[in-house]
Amino acid sequence: MNASRTARERVRAELTREITETARRHLATDGAAGLSLRAVAREMGMVSSAVYRYFPSRDDLLTALIIDGYNAIGAAVEQADGACRRDDHHGRWLAACRAVRDWALAHPHEYSLVYGSPVPGYQAPEQTVGPASRVAAVLGKIISDALASGVLDPPALCPAPPGSFASDAARLRQSVLHEVPDDVAALALATWASVFGLVSFELFGQFENVVTDRGGYFDHAVTCLGRVVGLPA
Amino acid sequence: MNASRTARERVRAELTREITETARRHLATDGAAGLSLRAVAREMGMVSSAVYRYFPSRDDLLTALIIDGYNAIGAAVEQADGACRRDDHHGRWLAACRAVRDWALAHPHEYSLVYGSPVPGYQAPEQTVGPASRVAAVLGKIISDALASGVLDPPALCPAPPGSFASDAARLRQSVLHEVPDDVAALALATWASVFGLVSFELFGQFENVVTDRGGYFDHAVTCLGRVVGLPA
DNA sequence: GACACACGAGAGCAGCGCTCTCATCGCGTT
């Protein structure tokens, strides 16, 4: 029967979900390297070897958590963007960037796992690319929406991007940066990296004894970054 | 005797240095979490407990490696900057940024240790702040040199930084950003974070399937970032 | 020469990821 088969698979999915949830709680408190498969099993009343029926290795468990993390921050950014009026491009940009920062501050270990150093010996598998692009998609959409509305006004301050970037820009136009010309696409990409650079620097301690009002400074900095790609202030 | 005492301390310093060098080699191949104090001891023909005479814990060994890393990337950036004509501000900026990227690509695990996620449970101690500021000092010096030469020309595209940033800017002026006004200091800080955001994104795989010619794009992006703070292109 | 201290070796503890074997139990097939 199909029903009974799904029933068995349902209990399996349930346990898999419970393992990842327990693991995420441990991740939140102890960090990625402190995540112990045995501790997760212990808390669930299982023996460690039983967990291996669900995740072939600790790295696979981490992969699941990475995908969760990408989806969580992606959802947070999408929701922040969605709460703004569609034509308030600066408001959307600021809200999306703030959502990145807020989520990172609320989930530092998950942020580290996702946007920090890759775990040693661990290579991000293909499955992560989809969820990974959700944040970038939101930021890109804001820019292309502004362009479509005719309010995107990038200041002319850079030389043209290198010719090697043309194919990259074309690829980006097919996904999130519709109609965006090469030079703006190059700036958008750099801005995207810059936002996460700001968040990472704050989270990883580089702004210690440098920036006092981190929230206020972040708002200012991302507003400037928005201006760089041409979003109205 | 003072000589014998220094002799004893010399052999201790020598062994300490040898341990950190062995550890750094292991770090380069296996990454931070794969760094095993026992493996280091084994390679040196010592027993693991002997290493604890020199480093009270694995984290202290990591701290030494972090300081080494900060100094290494700092020296690389200083040298790259020093090889340029003093009044070629754009050349210095590009060379310094390239040095950051080149060093990161050449020493990915050390870069991860220093600018990636902080190792779990590990809190960067005070000793790291000095070496940590070397790269920032070079970048800041280029900007303040350009200002002193009268060639710094920041485009007016941002609102004023928040009032809470004034004290931060004043502190920055006392160290590396001499005479730099608040708004430019805020931009310089964001630019600094952005450069590392670009490098981290490339190193940690976010540019996978996005940017093809990473070196060419990086040059373009940091040139734009230099323009944002007012460096001539 | 006597004392103190630094040092290295070794054993040992608890924890880890992971593998293997074995008993059990549910489900589909004959």
Place this chain on the structure above:
DNA sequence: AACGCGATGAGAGCGCTGCTCTCGTGTGTC
């Protein structure tokens, strides 16, 4: 309805880790 396969969980065990403790030995000091 009985059989049998496969999924599951328990348990033992391997080699590794960080770290602690004790015990000789050697070195430098008074």
